[in-house]
Amino acid sequence: MSKHGMVKAVGTHFEYEDGTMFYPFGTTIYALAHQTPELVEETLNTLKDAPFNKVRMCVFPKHYQFNNNEPQFYPFEKREDGTWDPQKPVKEYWDNLEYVIKRLDEMEIQCDLILFHSYDNWGFATMSQEDNLKYLEYCLKRLGDLDNVWWSLANEYDLLLSEITMEQWYEIEDFVAKHNPKGHLISNHNCFLLWDASRENITHGSYQIKCLANVGRDVKKFNKPICVDECCYEGNIAANWGNLSGEEMTARFWQAIASGAYCTHGETFLDENDVLWWSKGGKLKGKSPARIKFLRDIVEALPAPLEPYQASFFEFLDTLPDEVKADFDSNPAGRSFNLAHGQQNHDDDVIMSVCDHEYIARAKDESCLLKYYYQRCQAFDNVKLPEGKKFKVEVIDTWEMKKTVAYESAEGFAKVDLPSKPYMAVVATEVK
Amino acid sequence: MSKHGMVKAVGTHFEYEDGTMFYPFGTTIYALAHQTPELVEETLNTLKDAPFNKVRMCVFPKHYQFNNNEPQFYPFEKREDGTWDPQKPVKEYWDNLEYVIKRLDEMEIQCDLILFHSYDNWGFATMSQEDNLKYLEYCLKRLGDLDNVWWSLANEYDLLLSEITMEQWYEIEDFVAKHNPKGHLISNHNCFLLWDASRENITHGSYQIKCLANVGRDVKKFNKPICVDECCYEGNIAANWGNLSGEEMTARFWQAIASGAYCTHGETFLDENDVLWWSKGGKLKGKSPARIKFLRDIVEALPAPLEPYQASFFEFLDTLPDEVKADFDSNPAGRSFNLAHGQQNHDDDVIMSVCDHEYIARAKDESCLLKYYYQRCQAFDNVKLPEGKKFKVEVIDTWEMKKTVAYESAEGFAKVDLPSKPYMAVVATEVK
CATH class of the missing domain: 3.20.20.80 (Glycosidases)
Structure with missing residues (x-):
C-alpha cells in the first residue's frame, strides 16, 4: 500500500x-x-x-x-x-x-x-x-x-x-x-x-x-x-x-x-x-x-490542481486591439453577431462549439493557468492572466517536450509569442 | 471568356x-x-x-x-x-x-x-x-x-x-x-x-x-x-x-x-x-x-465526378474477418449495440457522428472511388470496391504528394496496406 x-x-x-x-x-x-x-x-x-x-x-x-x-x-x-x-x-x-x-x-x-x-x-x-x-x-x-x-x-x-x-x-x-x-x-x-x-x-x-x-x-x-x-x-x-x-x-x-x-x-x-x-x-x-x-x-x-475555465464566446474581444474592438462594435457584423448566432441550427451550434472550444484551465486559487492550443498554429496569443497577480509565463511545445520562458513576471493580458505550429501550450504560475 | x-x-x-x-x-x-x-x-x-x-x-x-x-x-x-x-x-x-x-x-x-x-x-x-x-x-x-x-x-x-x-x-x-x-x-x-x-x-x-x-x-x-x-x-x-x-x-x-x-x-x-x-x-x-x-x-x-457515399454505421462489420463478425454478433456487445446507440443523448450522437465520419465518395457510374483517412493512422484497410467491376487501387500520401499502386486489378474487398500515418487516401479507378 x-x-x-x-x-x-x-x-x-x-x-x-x-x-x-x-x-x-x-x-x-x-x-x-x-x-x-x-x-x-x-x-x-x-x-x-x-x-x-x-x-x-x-x-x-x-x-x-x-x-x-x-x-x-x-x-x-x-x-x-x-x-x-x-x-x-x-x-x-x-x-x-x-x-x-x-x-x-x-x-x-x-x-x-x-x-x-x-x-x-x-x-x-x-x-x-x-x-x-x-x-x-x-x-x-x-x-x-x-x-x-x-x-x-x-x-x-x-x-x-x-x-x-x-x-x-x-x-x-x-x-x-x-x-x-x-x-x-x-x-x-x-x-x-x-x-x-x-x-x-x-x-x-x-x-x-x-x-x-x-x-x-x-x-x-x-x-x-x-x-x-x-x-x-x-x-x-x-x-x-x-x-x-x-x-x-x-x-x-x-x-x-x-x-x-x-x-x-x-x-x-x-x-x-x-x-x-x-x-x-x-x-x-x-x-x-x-x-x-x-x-x-x-x-x-503546479502549485494547485486545475479547474475548467470556460471562456465566454466574446472574451476574445477583450484581447483585440482597441481600434479593432471599436470597429467590430460599430460594424453591422458586430451588431448582427448575436442575432445570427442566436438563430443557429442546434446541431450546427453543437458542432461549431466543439470546433471553437478553447482548452483553458485555472487553479481555484488562481495560482496557475494552462491554455492548450491543440491544432491552432498561431504566432502569438494575448493570454488573459488572473487579475491582481503576477505570473511566470512559459511556452510549452507539448510534442518536442520543450519549455521556454516568455515572461518571468507578467500581468493582465500577456502577449505571448508562439511558433506558428500545432500542439503548443502556455502555462502561467504565480510569482509570489 | x-x-x-x-x-x-x-x-x-x-x-x-x-x-x-x-x-x-x-x-x-x-x-x-x-x-x-x-x-x-x-x-x-x-x-x-x-x-x-x-x-x-x-x-x-x-x-x-x-x-x-x-x-x-x-x-x-x-x-x-x-x-x-x-x-x-x-x-x-x-x-x-x-x-x-x-x-x-x-x-x-x-x-x-x-x-x-x-x-x-x-x-x-x-x-x-x-x-x-x-x-x-x-x-x-x-x-x-x-x-x-x-x-x-x-x-x-x-x-x-x-x-x-x-x-x-x-x-x-x-x-x-x-x-x-x-x-x-x-x-x-x-x-x-x-x-x-x-x-x-x-x-x-x-x-x-x-x-x-x-x-x-x-x-x-x-x-x-x-x-x-x-x-x-x-x-x-x-x-x-x-x-x-x-x-x-x-x-x-x-x-x-x-x-x-x-x-x-x-x-x-x-x-x-x-x-x-x-x-x-x-x-x-x-x-x-x-x-x-x-x-x-x-x-x-478521374473518369467521372465523385458523389458522397454514406457508409452505413454497420458496414465496417462486412470488413471484419468472418470469425470476428460471428463473435460480435454472438456477444452481448453485438446484441446491445443498437439498443445502446439508439438511446444516445442527441448532442453526444451529433458529436460522435462527426468523429466517426468516414470520408468516402464514388462516381455515380461507380467507375471510381475515393476514401480519405484524415487523421486515422491505420496499417491497412479493407476497402469496399463497387461490385462487379475491377479496379486499379492507388494509395495516396496527400501530404508527401506520392502515389503508390496497391493493385493493378482488384475487386470486392481489397486489403490495402497503408503506412500507419495521417493524411492518407485510397483512389480506385475502374479497369476496363
Whole structure:
C-alpha cells in the first residue's frame, strides 16, 4: 500500500488519504491478469519506466479481436447444468488477480478494476443477476482489502444492456457501494450512454468519448473528477478506435488536463504475436508515453490542481486591439453577431462549439493557468492572466517536450509569442 | 471568356457550357480589386502558378483587421445628405473591377463576386434596401456580360441581419435571379446560418463551416453542388479562423472532395506590410497550395465526378474477418449495440457522428472511388470496391504528394496496406 494511503475523490480531483494530490495518468491493459506469467512480468517491467499511475483492467478474461487466448484458470467452478457457480471460486484465479493488483500497488499504480464487460466467450457476461450479485459479494470481499483498487462497475456497461437492464445496473451500483467498507472509488464506463456521474454512489466520471470539448462543462456540472478513460488509442489497427497518431493521443491528454479533467492512455499497434498493449500489455511502442510523462511532470509541479475555465464566446474581444474592438462594435457584423448566432441550427451550434472550444484551465486559487492550443498554429496569443497577480509565463511545445520562458513576471493580458505550429501550450504560475 | 463557355451547375457538380467538367478549387482574396495596381499585378502573377480556378472577392472595399487602407476610388458619388447614390456610379471604380475580373478570366479563373458584406467603414453595408436594389441593378448590368462571374449575394449574409432582414435577403436573391439573363451561378454565404440551398434561385451551396463531416449529407439532401467556401484559413494569426496548419487546410480539401463537394482556400499569415493573401493577395506563403494542386490533378484525372457515399454505421462489420463478425454478433456487445446507440443523448450522437465520419465518395457510374483517412493512422484497410467491376487501387500520401499502386486489378474487398500515418487516401479507378 502507498505510504500516502488510499486515493479519494475530493472536489473535482483526487487525493491520497494524507492529503497528497493524486493526478491520475492512466493506461489500459484490459486482460493483463489473464496473460502468461512471463507476459505479466514483462508488462510490469514496462510499467516501471512508463508514466502511468493507474491501470484499467478486467476481473474476467477477454475474448475479442486479438484476444483469442484462453486464461490459465477460470474464476469459478461450473454447476452441473454448465453455468458458472460464483459461490465456488477457483483459488488460483483470484490469487493471481490479487498478485497482479499487489504488484501494481508496489509501483504506486492504482488499479481501476472492471467488474463486468461484454467481450466474453465463456458466460461471465451472461450470468443471472442473482449470480452477478453473488460474484460481486465474493469479489468485493476478496479484493476489497487492497488499497489501490478502484471499482469500475463495467467497461461499456451499455454494451451489456441486453443482459443487464438499467434497473439491474442500479442494483449493482448499490450493491458495490454497500459492500465497500474501505470506501474504494466507484465509477461506471460507457460506450454510448455516459453513466450519470451525479449519482450518489458514483465518486467520479469514467468517460468513453472521442471529442473532449465538453469535458470541462461536465466537471463543473457534476463537481466531481472526470477521467476520460477511453478516447481511442494510439496505434495502427483498422478499427476507428485504435489508430490515433501519437500526436493525437498526446493532444487528448492535454485537452483533458486543460479541462480540469484526466485522461487514460491505450495502445493498439498490430503485433505479430497479437500482443497489443491495450489488452495484453507487453512493451510500449507509441510516441505518446514520453509526452504524457512530460505533461505529468508539469501537472505535478503546479502549485494547485486545475479547474475548467470556460471562456465566454466574446472574451476574445477583450484581447483585440482597441481600434479593432471599436470597429467590430460599430460594424453591422458586430451588431448582427448575436442575432445570427442566436438563430443557429442546434446541431450546427453543437458542432461549431466543439470546433471553437478553447482548452483553458485555472487553479481555484488562481495560482496557475494552462491554455492548450491543440491544432491552432498561431504566432502569438494575448493570454488573459488572473487579475491582481503576477505570473511566470512559459511556452510549452507539448510534442518536442520543450519549455521556454516568455515572461518571468507578467500581468493582465500577456502577449505571448508562439511558433506558428500545432500542439503548443502556455502555462502561467504565480510569482509570489 | 473560356473557350468552354460559362460554368453551370449540373446535378451536384459544375460543367462548362460545352460539357467539360469544371471542378472548382477556389481561393479567397476579398479585397483584391481595392489594392494598388502593383499589388493586383503581383497577385495575378501569383495566381498564374497557383492551383486555384476560382477567386472569391468583393465588389465593395473591405475594412477590418489588417484592412485599413482606403480604396483608390469609391463605387458611387455621394448625395448631398452624405449617403451614397447608386445611380451615380464612378466609372473608374467599375472599370477597375471589370479589369480585374477580366484578367482572372484570361487565366481561366472564375470570379465568385460578393455583392454585400459587413466589414464596412463607408456605408455600403448600411444603404437602404431601395439603394441596395439600385446598386444591384447597375452592378448586374455592368458586370453581367462577363462570362466568369458568379453572383455571391454576400459574404456572411447573416452578419448583415441588423441591416438587411431575411425578407429583404429574399428580395435581393429574387432581384439578382430576375436580372441575370446570362444565367450566372447564384449562391449566398453564411457565418452561422447556412443559406437554404434548396431555394429555387440558388444554384449551389456556399458554406462557411469548420467541420466538413456533414457536407456529403447535404450534397445528397439538396442535390446541388456545395462549395465549402470558408472553413478557416491556413495561417498564424491569433483569431481562431486564421491559424490552420498546412496539413489541416489540405485535409479540408480532401474531406470536401471525398464528400462529393468542393472547397475554397484562404491564407492568413502575419505580414509586416499587412498583406494577407485572404484579403489583399500578394504572394502565397503556405504549404497547402502545392498539395491542393496535387489533389486537383487527381480529381481532374478521374473518369467521372465523385458523389458522397454514406457508409452505413454497420458496414465496417462486412470488413471484419468472418470469425470476428460471428463473435460480435454472438456477444452481448453485438446484441446491445443498437439498443445502446439508439438511446444516445442527441448532442453526444451529433458529436460522435462527426468523429466517426468516414470520408468516402464514388462516381455515380461507380467507375471510381475515393476514401480519405484524415487523421486515422491505420496499417491497412479493407476497402469496399463497387461490385462487379475491377479496379486499379492507388494509395495516396496527400501530404508527401506520392502515389503508390496497391493493385493493378482488384475487386470486392481489397486489403490495402497503408503506412500507419495521417493524411492518407485510397483512389480506385475502374479497369476496363
